Amino acid sequence: MQRYDFPDALGHFGPYGGVYVAETLMAALEELKQEYARVKADPSFWEEFRHELKHYVGRPSPVYHAKRWSEELGGAQIWLKREDLNHTGAHKINNAIGQALLARRMGKKRVIAETGAGQHGVASATVAARYGMECHVYMGADDIKRQSPNVFRMKLLGANVVPVESGSRTLKDALNEAMRDWVTNVDSTFYILGTAAGPHPYPMLVRDFVSVIGEEAKVQMPEVIGRQPDVVVACVGGGSNAIGMFHPYIGVDGVRMVGVEAGGHGVASGKHAAPLSSGAGVGVLHGAKSYLMQDENGQIVETHSVSAGLDYPGVGPEHSYLKDIGRAEYVAINDDEALKAFHDCCHLEGIIPALESSHALAWAAKVAPTMNKDQVILVNLSGRGDKDINTVAGLAGITL
Amino acid sequence: MSRIAECFAALDGKKALIPFITAGDPQPGLTVSLMHGLVDGGADIIELGVPFSDPMADGPVIQRASERALVHKVGMKDVLAMVREFRKTNASTPVVLMGYLNPVFVMGYTEFAAQAREAGVDGVLTVDCPPEEAAELSTALEAAGLDPVFLIAPTTPEARVKEIARQARGYVYYVSLKGVTGAGHLDIDDVARKIAALRAHIQVPIGVGFGIRDGATAKAISVTADAVVVGSRLVQEIEAATTETARERLTRLVAELKAAIV
Numbered sequence: 001m002q003r004y005d006f007p008d009a010l011g012h013f014g015p016y017g018g019v020y021v022a023e024t025l026m027a028a029l030e031e032l033k034q035e036y037a038r039v040k041a042d043p044s045f046w047e048e049f050r051h052e053l054k055h056y057v058g059r060p061s062p063v064y065h066a067k068r069w070s071e072e073l074g075g076a077q078i079w080l081k082r083e084d085l086n087h088t089g090a091h092k093i094n095n096a097i098g099q100a101l102l103a104r105r106m107g108k109k110r111v112i113a114e115t116g117a118g119q120h121g122v123a124s125a126t127v128a129a130r131y132g133m134e135c136h137v138y139m140g141a142d143d144i145k146r147q148s149p150n151v152f153r154m155k156l157l158g159a160n161v162v163p164v165e166s167g168s169r170t171l172k173d174a175l176n177e178a179m180r181d182w183v184t185n186v187d188s189t190f191y192i193l194g195t196a197a198g199p200h201p202y203p204m205l206v207r208d209f210v211s212v213i214g215e216e217a218k219v220q221m222p223e224v225i226g227r228q229p230d231v232v233v234a235c236v237g238g239g240s241n242a243i244g245m246f247h248p249y250i251g252v253d254g255v256r257m258v259g260v261e262a263g264g265h266g267v268a269s270g271k272h273a274a275p276l277s278s279g280a281g282v283g284v285l286h287g288a289k290s291y292l293m294q295d296e297n298g299q300i301v302e303t304h305s306v307s308a309g310l311d312y313p314g315v316g317p318e319h320s321y322l323k324d325i326g327r328a329e330y331v332a333i334n335d336d337e338a339l340k341a342f343h344d345c346c347h348l349e350g351i352i353p354a355l356e357s358s359h360a361l362a363w364a365a366k367v368a369p370t371m372n373k374d375q376v377i378l379v380n381l382s383g384r385g386d387k388d389i390n391t392v393a394g395l396a397g398i399t400l
Numbered sequence: 401m402s403r404i405a406e407c408f409a410a411l412d413g414k415k416a417l418i419p420f421i422t423a424g425d426p427q428p429g430l431t432v433s434l435m436h437g438l439v440d441g442g443a444d445i446i447e448l449g450v451p452f453s454d455p456m457a458d459g460p461v462i463q464r465a466s467e468r469a470l471v472h473k474v475g476m477k478d479v480l481a482m483v484r485e486f487r488k489t490n491a492s493t494p495v496v497l498m499g500y501l502n503p504v505f506v507m508g509y510t511e512f513a514a515q516a517r518e519a520g521v522d523g524v525l526t527v528d529c530p531p532e533e534a535a536e537l538s539t540a541l542e543a544a545g546l547d548p549v550f551l552i553a554p555t556t557p558e559a560r561v562k563e564i565a566r567q568a569r570g571y572v573y574y575v576s577l578k579g580v581t582g583a584g585h586l587d588i589d590d591v592a593r594k595i596a597a598l599r600a601h602i603q604v605p606i607g608v609g610f611g612i613r614d615g616a617t618a619k620a621i622s623v624t625a626d627a628v629v630v631g632s633r634l635v636q637e638i639e640a641a642t643t644e645t646a647r648e649r650l651t652r653l654v655a656e657l658k659a660a661i662v
Contacts (some may be wrong), residue, residue, distance in 0.1 A: 010532060019533060020528045020533055022530075023530055024551075025556060027555035167454065180456065180458075187578070206636075283502045284500075284502045286456070297475030298505065299452065299470065300453045
């Protein structure tokens with residue numbers, strides 16, 4: 001494997017990434033870039049970060065052998081990286097803590113965030129409470145309906161949840177609105193971006209904060225199976241949990257990396273959220289160049305996924321690059337396949353997984369039977385599914 | 401000399417009025433007529449918005465204009481067709497396309513520049529393409545004889561102003577406040593100080609926009625700026641009008657603004 005050292009100084013991963021924002025935000029991004037360059041070289045920052053991850057989040061998260069499920073499938077051994085066991089129930093807290101610590105060092109007392117499934121919103125509300133910051137979370141009006149438990153959680157934590165009624169009223173529109181807030185309040189406000197997308201330096205710093213997932217796995221897997229897994233797999237919406245798992249493994253030969261996008265009703269139906277695996281073109285949205293779901297006029301198209309957290313037309317630029325160089329492969333799993341994996345994981349392992357993570361589980365369950373029993377698939381179980389019980393009940397015609 | 405440079409030269413020290421409307425708002429068939437209506441009122445340059453599904457730097461008023469245009473699926477080719485139609489009877493008023501990068505990017509920079517030139521476009525302002533990312537697009541635009549127009553914000557440090565000065569053609573667009581289009585209150589004195597500082601580096605005319613809502617604010621800005629850009633206020637006028645009255649109301653409002661500026 002050639003030397004992998006991305007992004008470059010201007011935030012490019014090969015042809016992807018960059019800084020495509022209005023001039024008003026350029027100074028704020030430059031300030032963030034410089035502050036991050038400073039803390040990156042400051043051991044006391046990382047010491048504080050690790051301390052928080054250990055004592056507040058409960059890291060390291062275990063790796064767990066899904067033995068019954070693996071036996072039932074009769075092929076490769078499925079292991080789970082248990083990010084669902086983190087405080088607040090998902091991998092999002094790792095990034096939120098990292099960015100909140102940065103915000104504190106920059107003297108910003110007001111934080112804003114966008115959220116889809118609500119996990120990043122909850123994580124941001126949590127760290128804002130923990131560090132004494134004012135917090136506003138932008139959330140699509142449709143997502144507010146399908147993720148009501150998380151909305152109430154954010155309110156309990158003292159955050160102001162702002163419904164976004166524009167566009168498709170989902171994650172991408174929440175991101176637009178957060179950007180508009182940031183442009184307006186740029187002096188006082190830190191934008192805690194929730195995924196490894198957006199303008200430079202966000203894809204880099206989010207990746208760095210969530211890479212604790214893969215770093216831990218790289219140490220844990222040799223302890224439990226005597227070697228690294230054959231495959232690591234993670235779901236990809238914007239791509240933060242996936243890059244957190246993948247990045248530490250990029251230079252590890254022999255570890256296959258698979259990103260699972262939301263196939264919705266099937267990639268052929270057009271109702272999906274799979275820019276990397278559906279043959280979508282490249283475009284510019286939310287500050288970066290990347291694969292993007294768009295029409296022939298360059299308008300962003302509406303996406304569909306049963307999971308709000310994957311319901312996003314773009315993807316982090318590093319994934320686009322990993323796809324192009326062939327280091328990672330990207331596939332799509334449909335709503336119904338993800339739901340089956342959701343139920344199987346509940347019944348066979350006693351773990352209620354997030355619908356987002358269920359996409360990665362479904363791919364593992366599909367492929368495991370085609371592999372040998374001594375092979376190992378490590379799935380990033382990026383979040384727990386308590387937030388999804390209303391959605392799952394609704395699909396079964398049950399009102400809770 | 402480009403049509404934009406000719407326009408400023410012909411003004412001979414008087415200030416330009418640059419109204420903005422979104423192409424296809426409220427419906428595609430009306431846009432060319434509205435453009436002529438702007439000229440009737442005294443528009444010196446027209447900024448024509450290219451609708452985009454995710455207008456991140458715009459406030460609710462211009463977001464709604466984009467949404468109304470997109471109901472009719474107005475794309476870049478349609479926008480260029482409108483400019484071509486406008487040019488049949490107006491050879492002198494510069495037209496600057498203003499929008500987001502993606503509709504330009506998917507068309508291909510060279511292809512876009514060639515078609516825009518052929519249609520009679522004079523300048524292009526892509527809101528989310530700062531100088532750092534603009535080299536390829538600017539090269540294509542200049543090769544086709546189009547002016548790349550750049551934004552300068554209150555937060556832009558001096559070093560960036562110099563870089564923007566190097567790349568900017570036609571005019572620069574100073575965003576008069578921190579915020580999205582249609583927002584907040586304008587600090588006239590602050591704008592005056594900023595413009596004076598910008599003139600140390602910027603050779604092309606300086607237009608000022610965001611927050612200009614009436615004759616009084618237009619007048620105050622025109623004292624220091626070379627051009628006054630008015631967008632959201634005009635789009636509101638279109639929203640409030642019927643398809644029958646929109647042109648007349650725009651003409652009247654533009655005339656009022658034009659009469660106010662120095």
